[in-house]
Amino acid sequence: MGCLLFLLCVFLSCTFVHGITYIEFIYPNFTASNLKFIDSTGTFLFSHNGTFKAAMFNPDGQQTNFYLCVIHAESNTITWSANRDDPVSNSGKMSLSVNGILITDQDGNFKWSTSPFQSLVSALQLTETGNLILLDQFNGSLWESFRNPTDTIVIGQKLPVGTLLSSSVSSSDLSIGDYKLALRASDTLLQWQNMTYWKLSMGANAYKNSNSAVEFMSINQTGLYLFGQNSTVVVIQVNLSPSEFRIAKLDDSGQFIVRSLSGTNLKPEFVGPVDKCKIPFVCGRLGLCSNGAASGNPVCSCPSNFHVSSLNSTDCVPSDDSYSLPVSCNSINNTSDGSSSLVSYLGLGYGIVYFANDFTMPVKYTLNLSLCQDLCSGDCSCLGIFYEHSSSSCYVLQNKLGSVILSTRSDDDQVGFVKILVGSPPPSGTSQAFRFPIVALVLLPFTGLFLLLAMGFIWWKISKISKTRKVKLDSSTSPSGDLEAFMIPGLPIRFDYAELEAATDNFKTLIGSGGFGSVYKGSLPDKTLVAVKKVTNSGAGGKQDFCTEIAIIGNIHHVNLVKLRGFCAQGSERLLVYEYMNRGSLDRTLFGNGPVLEWQERVDIALGAARGLAYLHSGCQKKIIHCDVKPENILLHDNFQAKISDFGLSKLLSPEQSSLFTTMRGTRGYLAPEWLTSSVITDKTDVYSFGMVLLEIVSGRKNCSLQTQSHSIDEDKSGVGHSSSSSVLGLVYFPMFALEMYEQGRYLELADLRLEGRVTIEEVERLVCVALCCVHEEPSLRPNMVSVVGMLEGETPLAHPRLESLNFLRFYGRRFTEASTIEENNGEENFILYPQVNASLTNTKSSSSPISSYFVSSEQVSGPR
Structure with missing residues (x-):
């Protein structure tokens, strides 16, 4: 029993x-x-x-x-x-x-x-x-x-444009690694540190069948395919042997591998890149990769003048211990700007190439090696250069160094140089007799300074404790308290108010402000730079609503969207913690007095912003309409990488909800006409705003502003324009001017004059045509953002604007001119944006409304900053 x-x-x-x-x-x-x-x-x-x-x-x-x-x-x-x-x-x-x-x-x-x-x-x-x-x-x-998706897709799964696959760190550690697979409207790219190192179209078995825009990637029993036009067109295909089961995976090695089932094992059938030396970090930092003749596996060593680091056996460092490699100013671990060190260069020699140079444009053409090095010396994010003698082209290596490759091509004439810091020599000639007086002279004033600092620290600590107690008191007296934040799954990191107060040094450094609040620069305990936004106009009614919205946007990730790192909802305080964008907003770069943006930089910024919006519209689980696309909400990071900000504070719309969304939002000058007619607000509203921003990117001026307008531009036989006559100063409504120049084919008159001929008529035509298509009065005529990305990339045929849907720009332009003339007579500078008339927007008759209703001051053109 x-x-x-x-x-x-x-x-x-x-x-x-x-x-x-x-x-x-x-x-x-x-x-x-x-x-x-x-x-x-x-x-x-x-x-x-x-x-x-x-x-x-x-x-x-x-x-x-x-x-x-x-x-x-x-x-x-x-x-x-x-x-x-x-x-x-x-x-x-x-x-x-x-x-x-x-x-x-x-x-x-x-x-x-x-x-x-x-x-x-x-x-x-x-x-x-x-x-x-x-x-x-x-x-x-x-x-x-x-x-x-994580790092793999299987049969029956679609990977949409704008979606990423991220490698794991290793087969046992599934944490997100450094390698990404990005699906673009023209191809599939492998990237490391935002630098491309392989494209699907480069694969031996890959065939390009169409120039249509890619919409998604999938695999099936016969191969790997990029589809467009609602699955009716195969843009790129990789034909493989028939198999009932296969997967496509971005491996932790950095290779994209398609495998099929053979017995109980998955056998590789397609690999990219095949040459493992093309993988950016295969031999560590500055490791020299060469192909093993027998094994086919990469052989790693160090270039001449370098040896294996004692701290990390996979990295190479200068052999001379008096030299050190600089840390990029964009690195969170950077503790020294090298101001006490002399910048010099160590040559890598000929026959050594860098993976990224095949996928990027030189930063400058037609300059000598010395000037190329000077470009790098003046940029703390630049860690080295490659110089091509045949074209006098300068390539820069930025932010992080990967491996270098021993080239097998005889026609390579690139030579590489790595930036190094040469430490200042220690002071010499100081005799023993003078040591005591020098020490005394230093220590005596230092003691007094120390006492002052100590007293200041005690005062700051008392103030901080007092304010923290006040915040906690506000929280404890709140009816709902803070506990409900923990009841909502999916929230990002939750910070205490005191943590963010310390991170921002009591909100000391203001870096921006807008309709939703002020933004401050901060540094977390791990030295990560962040942007902390104090939300003063949240649409969420209570803390529960606020946290629910944050949980949704905290799970939206895209390379062209500013990442939300965390939040704070304590008492009456609402704060958002974003990744820090070191180049600020587009308006400051585009309209400021700093160095002029080159044309390719403008195209890259436009592409990045378009890709971010395309993801919000079609890549998220639920469509997000930004509703406030403008240069102030396009932030710039390394290499002028554009990222959309403030998207998380817009309304999250389902198709059923969009018809109910009628609240006026956005910024004057970028608002679509449907805002004024109580029409349905859709993703095409963002398309209109993007078109207005694109016109400003072309001209380098606000669409409604005092502009210098050249009246004579010569074109040489290559199609490059050169300004050759005097300019006049006038008030120009640029969208109307762009329409007129489009009709006459005079595209170069629309380009930023500061470019001084460094742009061709074809390049300007592409961006202007895309912009005008985006600003059609009728929303249904505007392209979606996926199509906009394809046209900007040049992989989708360029659409041409419909003039009958752009006549409203002439109406705006005439009103702008009339209003500007009247206000100039009064000694003021005010600009018309959207006339509040009951007639059709294309009606050119005068309104019976007072003329003052057509104006907003120049300070309101871009909304609050």
Whole structure:
């Protein structure tokens, strides 16, 4: 009898510990951990026929990092993972509730969750294609793993334009690595540190069939394809042997590999790049990569004048210990600007090339080597140069150095140089007799200074404690307190007010302001620079609404969108913490008195902004309409990389909600005509605003401003324009002027005069045509942002504007001129933007409204800053 009781107890305990594995569906109030389902390696759910499984899994059998994964059962290959950057132990839990999926560690601390939904979750399904889907009560999809890819896509999955795949750090560490796969409207790119190192079209088996804009990438039983025009056109194809199962993965090595099932293993069938020396960091920083003749594997060494670093065996450093490599001014670890060091250069020699030079344009043409080095010396983000003698071209290496490659081409005439710092020699000739007086002279005033600093620190600390207590008191007296912030899954890092106050040195450095509040520069304890926005006009009514909106935007990630790092909702305070953009906003660069933006820089900025908007409109799970696209909300980072800001504070619209959105938003000068006619606000509203911004990028002036206008531009046979006559100063409504010049084919008169002929008529024509197409009065005639990206890239045929839908610009222009003339007579400088008339916008008759209703002051042209 005792034996029977013992066996029954063992059976019940095993049932309790190990749990039950489910087929296809699980339902809310379910939890799983690796420890609970240890007999099946953490597996708690199988697809209908067992092709895929979901598990709390530890890759490579290590016992520290566990992730929620979707796994191809036969090959035991991970195809998707959730908490990549926040692994848990074997007792960490995945919980399914009516609010979604939540992953917590053994102490119950938040690690990862799905975004908030408008409907309750009824079930979690694992399909036979490997798609993990959250379903509502009507079996509608609320969330899918296919829409949130990690490093892999499978048959049946689409990767839309604007979406990224991110490599893992290693096969056992699924944290996001340094390599990205980016799908563009013209091709698929592999990138490292925002630098391209391979394109799909370069693959040996890749064939380009069309110049149509790419809409998505997918794989099937016959190969890999880039599709356009609603799946009707194959833009690029990679034909492969027929296979019932295959995956495409961005490997942790930096290679993009397509594999098919052979037995129980996945066999590589397509790899890019094939040459591993083309992988940017294959040999570490400044490591010299050469191909091994026998093995085909890369052989790593150091260039002459360099040796392996004692701190990191994969990096190379100068052999002379008196030399050091500078740290980019954009690096969060930079502690020295090298002001006490002499800048010099170490040559890499001929026959050594850099991966990025095949995918970037030189920063300058037709200059000598010395001037190329001077360009780099004056730029703290520049870490080295490559100089091409045949074209006198200068390439710069910025922000982070990768590996260099031993070239096998005999026609390479590039020579590389790495910037180095030569430390200042120590002072000499100081005799023993003078040491005491010098020390005394230094220490005596220093002691007094120290006392002053100590007293100042004590006063600052008292003030800080007092303000912190006030904030906490405000919080404690709030009806809802701060606890509800923890009830919302998917929130980014939550900061205390005191933390952000310290990070910004009591909000000392103001770097911008706008309709939603002021922005301050800050530095977190790990030295990461951030921009902290004090929100003063949040659309969210209460703290709960505010946190819900932050949870949604905190999960939106794109290379051309400013990343939200965290937030603070304490008492009455609302703060947002963004990544810091070191070059500021586009308006300051474009309209300021600094160095003129070159044409290619303008094109890159326009492309980046267009890609960011395209992702908001079509790449997110739910469409986001920005509603306030303007130069102030386009921020610039390294290499003038453009990122859209303030998108998180716009309305989040579903198709059903868009017709209900009628609240006036945005900034005068960039508002689409539909704002004035109570028409439906759609993503085409952002397209209009982008078109207005694009015209300003072309001209380098505000669309409504006092402008210098040249009346004579000569063109040589190459199509390059040269200003050759005097200019006059006048008030110009630039969109109307652009329309007139478009009709006459006089595109070069629209380009920024400061470019002084460094742009061709074809280049200006492309941007002007795109801009005018974007500002059509009729929203349905405007292209979507994906098409805009394709036209700017040159991969989509250039559309031509419809003149009948642009006549309203003439109306605005005439009113602008009339208004400007009247106000000039009064000694004021005011500009017309959108006349408030009841007649049609294209009606050229005068309104009965007082003339003053047509004006806003010049200070309001761009809205608050």
